[in-house]
Amino acid sequence: MQAKSVSQNISIDGKLDESAWENAAVASDFITLEPDNGKAAPEAKKTEVKVLYDNDAIYIGARMFDDEPDKILKEISQRDNFGTADLFGVFINGFNDGQQDFMFYVSAADVQGDCIMTDANGEDYSWDAVWISKAVLTENGWIAEIKIPYSALRFSQENKQTWGINFFREIKRTRYKYTWNFVDRKIGTFTQQAGTLEGIENIKPPTRLFLMPYASYYLNAGEGQKTYGTIKGGMDIKYGINDAFTVDAILIPDFGQTKYDDQILNLGPFEQEFNENRAFFTEGTDLFNKGKMFYSRRIGGKPSEPKLNDNEEIIEQVQNVNLINALKLSGRTKNGLGVGILNAVTEKTFATIKDTITGETRRVVVEPLTNYNVLVMDQRFRKNSSVTFINTNVTRNGHFRDANVTGLVWDLNTKANTYNLSGNIKYSTLNAEEDKKGMYATLSFAETSGKYRYSFGSDFVTKDFNPNDLGINFYTNYYNFFNNVNYRILNPTKLFNSFRINLNNYIEFNKDSGKTQDASINANVNLTTVKNNYYGMGITVYPVEICDYYEPRTDGRYVIIPRKIDVWTSLSTNYNHKFALDLNPSITVADEPGRAAFALDVGPRYRFNDKLLLTYTFSFLKRNNNKGYIDSYDDDDNENTPETIVFANRDVITYANTLSGKYAINSAMTINLAVRQYWSSAENKNILKLDQDGTLDPYSQYTENKNSSFYSWNADLSYSWWFAPGSQLSALYRNNASNFERVIDKDFKRSVTNLLTNDALKHIFSISVKYFIDYNAVKNKVRKRA
Incomplete structure (x- = not known):
């Protein structure tokens, strides 16, 4: 054209x-x-x-x-x-x-x-x-x-x-x-x-310089707490070095109006992974996501826990480390070389600790002044392939650990885009009390065209691979093999607009012992009818007992997980109708008496007209006779006695209610509602001791209450107005509360009511204005006036 x-x-x-x-x-x-x-x-x-x-x-x-x-x-x-x-x-x-x-x-x-x-x-x-x-x-x-x-x-x-x-x-x-x-x-x-x-010739693009100053006001209040207001201001800057490269900088950042995190009762051995909601770390970051080495929530995240002496407690600690500033440079040359550089600095952060006997307090550094860097060089060729070099680096001031991860990633396709060879090699170094080095390697091959397709590959991860200072990775010290075979239709039939069936196989072994850590066979079908209703169904069989090396949370120890079967179905009716429904039931049955799990998500939605939409989702999960870690300790009298690892046989129940709504005044102005209520409890029925062979035996010597109950409430009511290109006024009212306790109150109504009426409920009202300034537009106006 x-x-x-x-x-x-x-x-x-x-x-x-x-x-x-x-x-x-x-x-x-x-x-x-x-x-x-x-x-x-x-x-x-x-x-x-x-x-x-x-x-x-x-x-x-x-x-x-x-x-x-x-x-x-x-x-x-x-x-x-x-x-x-x-x-x-x-x-x-x-x-x-x-x-x-x-x-x-x-x-x-x-x-x-x-x-x-x-x-x-x-x-x-x-x-x-x-x-x-x-x-x-x-x-x-x-x-x-x-x-x-x-x-x-x-x-x-x-x-x-x-x-x-x-x-x-x-x-x-x-x-x-x-x-x-x-x-x-x-x-x-x-x-x-x-x-x-074609046809675009001899253009002389103007200087690409954009300023986005912003100002925010926050009013914070809580039951029995002092009400106070805060004014913030800052600026984002975008500057085009040339037609291909851009620098983004954020000065005095303000993330007060970002979406809340959906916290859960986390009983597992790993941290909860959160979505990134801060615009600076999501906009135009495709280069930095290469190789999945960058987890931006590490920057300005939760500070580390300080070490406490006997009779000490934390009386003051911030929830998140403040970000001082950040910048990123990204672009690509005419020869296909993409370059991305991201840098961020977070401030020195303290916690206040109190001696409960003497009453004395002390301040300790929980996070030093820290510099985060990401470098990416991505070479594209033949319009469909690339090789990428990535490095992430975290440098902390003083006697705190530093971390560095380097990776090589490749994505190679045949000229006709029929076959793909992809993989990566990552190498991590961690300088702490004891230097550690680790490696992660993966390789896969796939046929990527036609109705019938397949893929297969393998991962290899050493024990000390650790990218978690600026990335996120949970499983280490294993190798695996996986494959997929699938069939799909490419044109509609009398019954289906789309149809795909998959068969997946996966097996994983502990690198040191050779024991099976995971093994599964999965088959699933996903289809859309000619009336545009979606249906899905699947079954996963775990045919052998596996050894879980992560749940015991002690090096070299494992717990045996019995054989089991997962079955799920899914329905999503056509959203073109005013009323639509999402339905997702599932069941898991283990080869162990009474050990099973049941889950159900129900999501009705109703579009009243072109302006008003309401969506509600109810989620329920019950795990009967779930076996999980609760504690561990050493025998002080005998150094040769292995660490005692305590498990519990427990019932875990989770309820979550989510309501979202949208009223659009026009295409530039909307009012939005988001409410989430969450409650999850784990009630221990009897205590178990983990043996050296991975089995669990009754253990009556442990009497500490390790029941868990977590409640949370979040509600956002917001107004957004895009009053000019790139310029937005937003107002937000938010209230939230959460509570963790060892006593389980099974009266659902009373538990939620107590959460919303106690001192934990916080109220925040904020209003924020950001304005997009184009340097060239301002320059042209000044010239016209002159």
Whole structure:
């Protein structure tokens, strides 16, 4: 396709009435992507797209014809969450290397969405660009008009540009998706099947400098606590070093309005992994996610626990370490070399400890001044393959441990995208009281095209591999083998729009002892009917007893896990209907009397109109006769006696209720509700002792109460208004509370009521304004006034 140069001003109003649009080339003849892949789009629902450009931006004008315009779905939703609405999208690859698309969507309700797409990681909607669009309904369909500044894209400095491009349309009421350039679903890639955009020549993009100052006010209150207000301010900066590389910096960060974490009663040997909700660490971080070595929640996370002497307790400790500043540089050369650098610094953090006998207090450092670094160099070639070098480094001030992890990652595909060879090697060093070094290696091979596909591979992990200072990894000291065989339909049948069946096999061995740590055979089916209802079902068989080396939490010890079977089903009815339902029951039965688990998730949702949507989810889990670690201790009188490891035979019950709601005033202004109530308890029925051979025997000598009960409540009511491109005003009221105790109160209503009426309930009201300033826009205004 040819883009047309334009000198006149293009008003983004959804009318396409400027003369420049009349003589521009037309992209049409769209082809079905899903479900009837390869079939031409019907004439009654044809799509026509035109492209203009100037020194500031590229302009897209799209007409979506529809012979039933009154049936166009147009639910108004938040940015990046399209709900039930028709979509138009443009996918741009400024290097035309088939590796990464910048995707820009507009819904028929005039809602924007944008993401970065790679075949390896899929669509990353955490990336947000600043661009302008307008969608308008017409008597024969709808129109989308889009202006994408060059600052939102990445491309080379060549005088003549050649971009990869594709256009996308989804008709929501039929769930049919179309693309301008044919995307063959028999091939296991999307980004490498784009068309070509030519004609953009001799552009002189302006300086890419953007300032985003913000100001926030927080009012904190709690029952029996002092009410106080806090004012915060800071700035984000984006600067384009050239057309391909950008520096992002955050000065005096403020994350007070980020989504709360869904905490759980964690009875396992590993920490709970949380999602990243801070925009700086989610936007445009696809390079840093290569090799899965970077877990951004380590930066500004929970401080370490100080060592306590006898008769001491912590009386004051912060929940999270403060982030002083952070910056990241990312981009890619015209030869396909991507470079990413991320740096962050967190402040020195203290805890106050009190002697319960003398009353004396002391302050100790729980986290020193710390510097975090991530370096990524990713070389792409042949439009479908890459080799990546990654290094993460954590340097702590003073006599605290430092950590370094280096990795080499490869993703190699044949020219026809029919086979893939991928893997990585990671090497970690940890400088603490005792230096430790470890390695992680994985290799897999897969057929990635056609109806029948397969894959197989292996992992090898040494005992001392530890990337957890800036990454996250739980299992070490093992090697495994895995494979998958699957079948899918590529075109709809009389019954199904999509259908896929998988068979998976997995076996894992402890590296030192050779004992089986895991073994499973899984079969599952996932399908969508012609009425667009989703069904899934699966069964996993664990055919042999396995040795769990992690639950005992002592080096070299393991507990035997009996054979078991998991069965699950899943239903999700068509969201196009006002009422829809998600249903997910499952059951696990072990080869041990009374040891079983039952789970059920029920999620009804109702769309009252195009503005109001409510969704409720109830989750229930019960594990009967669950065996788990509760304590361990040494025999002080005999150094040769092995450590005593205490387990409990327990019943674990979990209830969770989640309510979310959205009321859209218009496409730029929404009110959102998110409420989560959670309660989980573990009631110990009898105490057990772990023997050296991994079996459990009754143990009456242990009498300490190790029952567990955890309650939590979170409620957010927020208002969001995008009052200008890239500029947002948001107001949030939040209340939350949590409580852990050893006494289990089985009166559910009383437990929740007590949680909401005691001193633990905290209230926070905040209002935040951020404003997007384009250096060039300011410069042009000053020139005009002069």
